[in-house]
Amino acid sequence: MRKIIHIDMDAFFAAVEERENPALKSQPLVIGGRPEGRGVVATANYIARTYGIHSAMSCAKAYRLCPQAVFVKPRIALYRDVSKDMMDVLKSFSDLIEPLSLDEAYLDVTENKHGEPSATRLATLIKSRIVEATGLTASAGVAPNKFLAKIASDMNKPDGLTTIAPHQIADFLQTLSVGKVPGVGKVTERKMHGLKIFTIGDLQKCSESQLTRDFGKTGAWFYSIARGVDERPVKPHRLAKSVGVEETFPSDLECRVELSEQLSLLCTRLANRLERKGVLGTTYTLKVTFNNFRKITRSRTISEYRSEADALFDIYQTLLLELGEDQPAIRLLGVSVSKLNNQENQDKNGGSSSGSSIRTGLPEQLELPFPTY
Ligand code: TTP
Ligand code: MG
Numbered sequence: 001m002r003k004i005i006h007i008d009m010d011a012f013f014a015a016v017e018e019r020e021n022p023a024l025k026s027q028p029l030v031i032g033g034r035p036e037g038r039g040v041v042a043t044a045n046y047i048a049r050t051y052g053i054h055s056a057m058s059c060a061k062a063y064r065l066c067p068q069a070v071f072v073k074p075r076i077a078l079y080r081d082v083s084k085d086m087m088d089v090l091k092s093f094s095d096l097i098e099p100l101s102l103d104e105a106y107l108d109v110t111e112n113k114h115g116e117p118s119a120t121r122l123a124t125l126i127k128s129r130i131v132e133a134t135g136l137t138a139s140a141g142v143a144p145n146k147f148l149a150k151i152a153s154d155m156n157k158p159d160g161l162t163t164i165a166p167h168q169i170a171d172f173l174q175t176l177s178v179g180k181v182p183g184v185g186k187v188t189e190r191k192m193h194g195l196k197i198f199t200i201g202d203l204q205k206c207s208e209s210q211l212t213r214d215f216g217k218t219g220a221w222f223y224s225i226a227r228g229v230d231e232r233p234v235k236p237h238r239l240a241k242s243v244g245v246e247e248t249f250p251s252d253l254e255c256r257v258e259l260s261e262q263l264s265l266l267c268t269r270l271a272n273r274l275e276r277k278g279v280l281g282t283t284y285t286l287k288v289t290f291n292n293f294r295k296i297t298r299s300r301t302i303s304e305y306r307s308e309a310d311a312l313f314d315i316y317q318t319l320l321l322e323l324g325e326d327q328p329a330i331r332l333l334g335v336s337v338s339k340l341n342n343q344e345n346q347d348k349n350g351g352s353s354s355g356s357s358i359r360t361g362l363p364e365q366l367e368l369p370f371p372t373y
Helices: 012-020 022-026 059-065 076-091 119-134 146-153 166-175 186-194 200-204 208-215 218-226 256-277 309-321 343-348
Strands: 004-009 029-032 041-044 070-072 097-101 104-108 138-143 161-163 242-253 281-290 295-301 330-340
Touching (some): 004 146, 012 029, 012 041, 076 119, 119 138, 119 161, 166 200, 186 208, 200 218, 295 309
Antiparallel strands (some): 004 138, 281 295
């Protein structure tokens, strides 16, 4: 039986800003775009959440819900530094750490550097070490696997510590809403409700073949977690070498204006992804598939990090224009950034080798047994 801890910092970006400026602590605080702009909320402190504000909501809506809120632009470089301090604390407990984002990680503490048999006691210690190192609180979930540990860490936020011991799993699952399961988004939740599956207890009554029929490959995953089984190991080295987005268009793009528009949308998505992952890079690659299926890539390395959508657009638009006028219509466009700024790997690679890559932390979708996590 493994002992897994999931750590998730509380209102992370907002908590860092409050630490830097304690006057913000007593006010509703939104980290994201301008209230009058078209941006979205990255996160909000717990006071702002009482007004219904949450991540990914438009800033315009957040403003309507709480006009007196303070809106602060994210400072990703700062959050990365705090994240590193937090991850360093985790490393002092176990080498088996899997970061999921800047503020979240799994630890396998079955064997740990403190020789402590109680994972709950370890989680208490980890939480207080994080406060010492960062001045911020985290919530912890303790369980025999990743799926349960992640649910547990979310149960008593902020500053929570929840343990689901092996003998508690069956009861815990009976009444757990399916919407709480990592991987069940709004669409799947609605579909499950349509099938009269509201709790994991309901899910347990479905056969594996029924779930596979209704939910495809993810059905097998649902069958297994309904029984509290999740064998996924904590993977300590999840390295991404690049961050990118691409789009295959419903109809091929011929005209420059259309191409610029689509490129601009891709650059906005790329900027968001870079921000979410908290990484920056110096090599910018444009990928194009023409309607005759010829594929090309064009790259440019520059000495500075660019992460704003507009700046990214200028780079990729230049690469696109350099292809010349005389090209077939375009079926697919992709933009990516590589040579990412990961200190750990730069250290290993001497700082500049082409293999330089980053432990981004965020889940690589393809590695997971279900598509929507
Ligand atoms: P979360 O851990 O999901 O949220 P949180 O730490 O702000 O709040 P909680 O106490 O509920 O854990 O995400 C961590 C950070 O990632 C968050 O502070 C901001 C960023 N983020 C985005 O930029 N966009 C998003 O849609 C989400 C969900 C998070
Ligand atoms: Mg968090």
